[in-house]
Amino acid sequence: MVISxxxxxxxxxxxxxxxxxxxxxxxxxxxRELPFEDRCEAEAALxxxxxxxxxxxxxxxAEALAMHRLAPLQIIHALASDQDEIADLVLKRSPLFTDGDLIxxxxxxxxxxQLSIAGRALVSKSVSAAIAEVGSAEACLILLxxxxxxxxxxSFRRMAERFGAMPRLREAMLADRRLPVDCRHVLLVKLSAALKDAPLVVALMGRARGERVMREACVRASLTLIDRTRPDEHAALVEHLRLAGELTTAFIVRMVAHGKIDFFASVLGVLAGREAVRVQALLAGGRDLALSALFRGAGLPESAHGVILRALGIWREVANGRRVAGAQEVSWLMLRELNACPGQxxxxxxxAELAGLIRAIHLEVLRENARGHALAIAAA
Structure with a gap:
């Protein structure tokens, strides 16, 4: 009677x-204040x-029903297809939608x-995957x-592939601690590509020099990325670099010169198909003959074996407390190994090409150390 x-x-x-x-x-x-019959009539009225x-x-x-599990399902679905401000309330709040409904x-x-669903209090992996696959850039940004x-x-990888060239999405992904390490590298590469094609960079440097500078910056960023990668993620990053064609001899030599020995062990393990524990033991105390055999198994050219062995010997002494040295000293001694220092x-x-690479590494380290020294003096 009341409903009528x-x-x-x-x-x-x-x-x-x-x-x-x-x-x-x-x-x-x-x-649930209404008797059953009145509830049926109330549902019809709603x-x-x-x-x-x-x-x-x-x-x-919508405001009264959006957050309740007892809300009539047909009304919630109808409101979700209403005008944006009404649909937004229901899509963001209603617990009645299944993952299938949302997808x-x-x-x-x-x-x-998509924006409303990406902004729900809880978004499952399957719904996140749907947004990453077909959602707009703004929806992905809200999700992140x-x-x-x-x-x-x-899903992170898919968003990196689709929107890695967009600054806001790239920044949001790089700021997310959940981002897989291989995705971080993808985004660094996309950033490098965007910068080298920027009109200002092309005008100031020229296309050829701009590409070289950005390529070198990308390599240095990859080295920094190694430092921020947990040991349990090393294998994933190695595989990503290998598939991307960036696990070159030059990159490996640079990595060893900078003392990334744990990551070097992961690289050798993947490339040579050896157990990580065995590779680490060889790098820590193996003889040169055994190490050279390991390098050959990993596909490293014979020409690079000598300088890598020299660098490993120095880093072992540093690890054992018998020497104080950094990348500057190591790269210099690698040059001496090649008979490429001044006076030799x-x-x-x-x-010659390998010597040129190590000389460039040494000069980069000298410049970085000088810059750090200057900043320390200025801060004193």
Missing amino acids: HFLRWIDTARVSERAAGAAALARAYVS TFLLDDPSTKVRYAL DRVAMGAESV RNDGADVASL SGPAERL
């Missing part, structure tokens, strides 16, 4: 009154209100729908900033 009066009254009530009445009826419905011409009435309905709406809905979103490694007769012709 409500339905007759609603035809003549003002918008503000209808909105208040809709909210009151919805709250009464979800609070469904009827979906056709109200005023968005204020439908918004009031379908991400795949078929407008960007506003959502602490309640469970994002799988594969010069490297063999077949080693």
